[in-house]
Amino acid sequence: MTINEIVTSKRIFKELTEKDYRYLILDSNKIKKCIHFDYVILIKHGDLQYPKKWIRYVNFKPVKGQVTPIEDYNRDDYEYIFMPDPGLSDELKSELELLGQPTDDSNRFGNFLAQLDIIPDQLLPLVKEEIKFCLKSGVEPRVIDAYEYEEKGEKTYLILDLEDNPHDFEEETTAEFQNMETVEAYELPTKDMRLYKVNDPSSSYHPEKWFIYSYADANFPYFEEIYEIENLLPYTAFKELQVK
Incomplete structure (x- = not known):
């Protein structure tokens, strides 16, 4: 050969x-058009108040689900898709500190509510404002080429972009x-x-x-x-x- x-x-x-x-x-x-959730948080309709249900793809090395075939992606499934900002507003910081939540650089917006089962009603408007600010970047998941293969019986994707x-x-x-x-x-x-x-x-x-x-x-x-x-x-x- x-x-x-x-x-x-x-x-x-x-x-x-x-x-x-x-x-x-x-x-x-085996090279397919896929969606790459590159450093974004996805919130499905009805999940805003429940941070543990948020889908967080903030890993440099893709984890399971972070790359998915384009035909399996429906934008309408999500109420919010945004790139988390590394900073927090002073007002939100104060409210989080009252709840005993850390607000230093080690716990940025990508994970800052991950320990809460539910966002208190009084905090919800501030969280929405924070998300609204992040949405100004206009970031959406990107379409990329990815190589699909099996590893331990599961489909895995190698990003080729x-x-x-x-x-x-x-x-x-x-x-x-x-x-x-x-x-x-x-x-x-x-x-x-x-x-x-x-x-x-x-x-x-x-x-x-x-x-x-x-x-x-x-x-x-x-x-x-x-x-x-x-x-x-x-x-x-x-x-x-x-x-x-």
């Missing part, structure tokens, strides 16, 4: 790792890999890793390159460029494959 065959119907994303880069090979059919994602994706490199010509190919006896020598027409200075192709993890196969391998190849377990 050539590199061109591997990347058919795939999209390739360059990801920064602890050591260097790798190129994730993702099935195009290059402008705003919790992963170190730098660019999409699908076209570059689609245009590479396979010159030589090798495989380990374990059949979970291959080695490819390719001609890369997009690189005018160093068109000859070597890539490891790892597919032990079916969800996340990847390419990784390696260097100075040619002289060492006879001392490895790789066996040459016929390239058509």
Whole structure:
């Protein structure tokens, strides 16, 4: 199998790792339009007075439900969607302190009522004013591309949006890999890793390159460029494959 065959119907994303880069090979059919609840609080109709029912997505690394297929999202289900402001009005601070609620920077608006079963009636107008102020930003959940896969029997989503994602994706490199010509190919006896020598027409200075192709993890196969391998190849377990 050539590199061109591997990347058919795939999209390739360059990801920064602890050591260097790798190129994730993702099935195009598993990349979906999704809603990303990026640092927002969602309040369903009738739940305003009950903070423990508020849906809080204020995590940098997405948690379950924070990314959802666009067809499963109905904006009309929610009375309020807003980005919490890091500060609190002086009036609201005073009222919260009377209730014994902390108001310092460690307990910002995203979580400041999370311990209350119900918001007292006298506090409700102030909370509405705080939400109204936050709504001025006009923030709504964003439509993004996400890769859907299963982990421990549950659907999980990897955000692919290059402008705003919790992963170190730098660019999409699908076209570059689609245009590479396979010159030589090798495989380990374990059949979970291959080695490819390719001609890369997009690189005018160093068109000859070597890539490891790892597919032990079916969800996340990847390419990784390696260097100075040619002289060492006879001392490895790789066996040459016929390239058509």
